[in-house]
Amino acid sequence: MTIETPIRPAAADNGVNTEALIGARGAFEQMPAAAQFTFRSSCAWNTGTQSRNTINGYAGLGQEHARKRTFTIDSDHPEVFAAEDTAATPPEIVLAALASCLTGGVAAVAQHRGIQLHSVRSLVEGDMDVRGILGMDPEIRNGFSAIRVRFEIDADASPEDIAALAAQSQKRSAVFDMLCNPSQVSVSVA
């Protein structure tokens, strides 16, 4: 049993089209196959630890889709790792992905609950013992041992309702799930 989240009149405008999202739920209930999406990103090495990711097409709704334009994400490592520090490190990009995923979720949940947002800011930190990636100790994992997200949300709602926005956005977040739960990852060479 639970208590239903109060749905307020949709006077709030956070720029999220919740009606469309709810409509999509109805459509996918009828046609679950259309809900199967495949996202992709291609990556090309430049030099050293520098690489560029190019993102455009994805598959979903039973067909291929092109984006409005091609997006790029560059990556590198900082100088302390003997790199040139031309772009964010891959783990930082993961932290950014988590923050963006949760932030989009906060906006969508707030819209659905009729809560007007004024600002949403977050700081994400990930702790890493780099002896793991340097192969110095098999007991130390490569990845983050802990990730913390701290939101500052200014909205027309009680502190409890604001806390519920952050909680519900985690419940529905793709990246939060990817970081919290194991995934099948296969890497092959063509």
Added chain:
Amino acid sequence: MKSIHTLVIGAGQAGLAASRCLSERGIEHVVLERGEIANSWRHERWDSLRLLTPNWQSRLPGHAHGGPDPDGFMAMPEVVRFLEGYAALGRAPVEERTRVTRVRRIGGGYSVETDRGGWACRNLILATGACNAAKIPACAAALPSGIAQLTPLGYRNPAQLAPGGVLVVGASATGVQLAAEIRAAGHEVTLAAGAHVRVPRWYRGRDIQRWMDCTGLHDTPAAEVDDLARVRRLPSLQLAGDGRRRFLDLSALRAAGVEIAGRLAAIRDGQALFSGGLANDCALADLKMNRLLGTIDAWIGANEPGPLPPPERFAPTAVPERPRLVHDLAGGRFRTVIWATGFRPDFGWLDLPVFDAKGALRHEGGHVLPGLYVLGLPFLRRRNSALIDGVGADAAHVAAHILETRGRLAA
């Protein structure tokens, strides 16, 4: 083949309530029961289990507990006696030891095959319960050999467990009760907890069920719910009927020495992998509990039921700072896994096109097909539809509908 106007399958609280409501309306019927009256309560519950609802809340059409201890909780033999008494009181026409093997559509009604002959009926009420089988996640297949697997339907008491660690998967009423009992028997216990519903047993001088009753929360109709599919699959409240006015939440289990981990996400290479999202599942449970307490406080404020202790807010769930992400199941420390991961009804004998893509029975407020009804499923018509206390109203609705349909056909 025998012929009858209405058949009821199952002689638990749902089937007996249906029988009572049919009798009150003069509708000829028979109740088929695979075993004995209250069969699941007799044979498919663990030894120490007591109802999670207090005695006063065991209300069925024409029958109530009425014993000297309204705030007590019935043990299973008492539940069996209570339902036997109900059947006797209403002279329910129960045919015991009659197992239904197949239901088909014939003409304007249904053919019901059993291991003791066949029946034809115009109306059929499915009252076989919501908990016939335990749901077990697919990852169970990856458990290392040498680990015993149990479901709550097979668990009786800690004495049946091998010495050593026990992983209890699931933090609903069942999971928290089993974790507490097995820990108290001296086993090392890890509880894998995903989304869960935290509530205090006792609040502002009364049982939580009393507040849910008088605020009308239990009576919430399905039509007033935003996402019915979601509320139908909610885990049960973390409650125990042991008479102690305490929480049986993750904090209490931790204090009792149970290790709390996140949802069991996978079993890989002999290792159980737990979700790193435990803190959020706990935060959601705390928020929802406080919303429930707020609803109760608001009701008390508006209705002034008398002098009561002041509102109370409880400490957030004591989430471990670094919950375990991995347990080695192959190392010998763990000997048993208990899947407290929910139950499902079993309508395998229903040879009708009435199931959705996931195999669940499709129904609209208990109406499955013309003349075919179901009772006792979660949030069937109201929040308390799957409780002893809630099935009576649904049974009355079904009986009234059968009577009305008979009137229309006769006219």
